[in-house]
Amino acid sequence: MVEVQQAVNAELDRVGSVLDELGARFAAAGHALHLVGGPVRDAMLGHIKNDLDLTTSAMPEQTEKLLKGWAEATWDMGRAFGTIGCRKGEWDIEITTYRAETYDPDSRKPEVDFGDNLAGDLGRRDFTVNAMAVSIPDREFVDLFGGINDLAARVLRTPGRPEDSFSDDPLRMMRAARFAAQLGFDVAPEVVEAMTAMASRIEIISAERVRDELVKLICSPYPRKGLTLLVETGLAALVLPELPRLAQERDEHERHKDVYEHTLTVLEQTIEQEDRLGGPDFIARFAALMHDVGKPKTRKFGDDNTVTFHHHDVVGAKITRKRMRALRFSNDEIDAVGKLVELHLRFHGYGTGEWTDSAVRRYVRDAGDQLLRLHILTRADCTTRNTRKANRLRRIYDELEARIAELAEKEEMESVRPDLDGAQIMAILGIKPGPVVGEAYKFLLELRLDEGPQSYEAAEAALRAWWEQRSEG
Incomplete structure (x- = not known):
């Protein structure tokens, strides 16, 4: 215990000026104050973060008064749960009154009761490693439930x-x-x-x-x-539920790979590439987790002992969007993950790597702002144990990324649009706003994707030819 106390003290020295000041204020007012939960656990692990959780015998209104004049900012969104938050320098601090909360068997919301002692508060926490405390400012270590032993184990x-x-x-x-x-x-x-x-x-x-x-x-x-x-x-x-359904797809005849294990491997291989995204990225990881969820609904066995999952990308995208809506994700998150799931096979649709400029442009256009994540997911989706095949796919994708970079530099592909805008289309064809303008715009966009940037004159000539052919039809 002495060694643990020393380790915690060494880590707490980094925040001592803040916690000691705060502890002295509470002690002077006759209230106990303890650093508690995750910060204590993290201090023992040697990496305390800038978010500090404390518990106190003071009621929320008393805590608020004690913070006045000391904290740089305070907030009380958690007042109903006994929590008052504040900021001091680089530290975000939440102070919660001793509490005991329970759920009614049929309720989604906890019933909060304030407690009157530290032991009761700690005893109601989730895990022993989160039920340790350090008194502030005297730094007495409190471990009533064997958290230190569980942390060591x-x-x-x-x-x-x-x-x-x-x-x-x-x-x-x-x-x-x-x-x-x-x-x-x-x-x-x-x-x-x-x-x-x-x-x-x-x-x-x-x-x-x-x-x-x-x-x-x-x-x-x-x-x-x-x-x-x-x-x-x-x-x-x-x-x-989509995840355990993948586990149920294990094939006792070994006619295709284990979809569940493949999915977890793709997730891990996505994580290995996250330095390209600047760190942990939920969108990329969740897309990896969901990319094959369409397989259970699309699995078909052929007479020749083969198995297929035709259109599992499209089906999987629909399943993914439905699940994310049920979990109340934002529309932007749903769109991003859904797009990645829908496009995760696109690379394999271009055969052996003979990518035309048109195919590259369409790949970039369809991926949009998810292009980098699509690169990562596509690479992660290769889990074959065939080294030669894996190296070939990696080489082809390297070539594709190089082609994208080359065309992007020449054509600004991130903002691919027709060479004529709506106003120019209407002026050239002498038409008013309406569906026909959209048809013309779409034609010019396809032309731009197929042939690259056009001069104004070339785009105008192509538009007039399209208009004449449409009128004749």
Whole structure:
């Protein structure tokens, strides 16, 4: 314990000037204040973040008064849950009154009751590694539930019976999977057993809260670990049913690859390329996770012992968009992931790599602002163990990216549009606004994609020829 205290103190020295000042203010007013939860865990792991969670005996209105004149900014969006937030320098701090909260069996929202002691507050937290505290400002370490031992063993365990914990807040089952993915920890057998038995309880939790945990899990360092736990406990069948359906696609006759394992490998290979995106990227990762969800609905076996998944890209995009709407994702996120799922096979539709300029332009046009993510997904989707085939596909895609860069430099392909705008079309053809202008615009766009940039004169001549042919028809 002494070594742990020293390690925590060394990390807390970095924030000592802030926490010590704050602790002194609360102590002078007769209130206890403790750093608690994730920040204590992270301090023990040696990487405390800039978001600090504290718990106190003070009521929210008392906390607010104590922060006045000290914090640079305060907010009270969490007041109903006993939380007052503030900013001091580079630190975002949330201070929450000791509390005990439970869920009504049929309610999506917790009933919040304020507690009167630290032990009760810690005992109601999700996992022992998040139920440790450090008193401020004297820095006394508090571990009532063996969190330090579980942290050393890299295991997630609940302070009390997991059944009670998950009954109080079913979202903790999702958090178990998220922390497994985030920390790389194992989940204690009794916790897994409770998750499996109580999985259906997750249905009382709002889609938004489930979505937020799912995003955190997928953007964690070890998402496979968390996703596997969701599938094995039955939680995935309720929050992301497309994933376990892929696991059901395992083919006992080995006529095609294991879709579920392939999907997790594609996710991991996407993560390996994320330096191109500047770090963890939910859109790219979720597209990798969902790219083959259309396969269960499109699988067909042929008489020659072959299996096909025709149009699984289009079907998968529809399934993906429906699931993301159910999870309350934004329209922009839905459009981005849906587009990537729909386009993930496009590269393979161009044969052996003899890409024309027209094909390259269309590829870029269809990908739009998701082009870089499409590059990553397409490369990640190659999981063949055939080294020669993998190297050939990699080489062809290298060539494609080089072609895109070359044409982009010459033609500004990011903003491909016809060489004549709507006003020019109407002036040349002597027509008024209407559907015909859209037809002409589409014709000129196809011409631009097929043949590249046109001069005004060439575009005008092509438009007049199209108009004459249309009029004759």
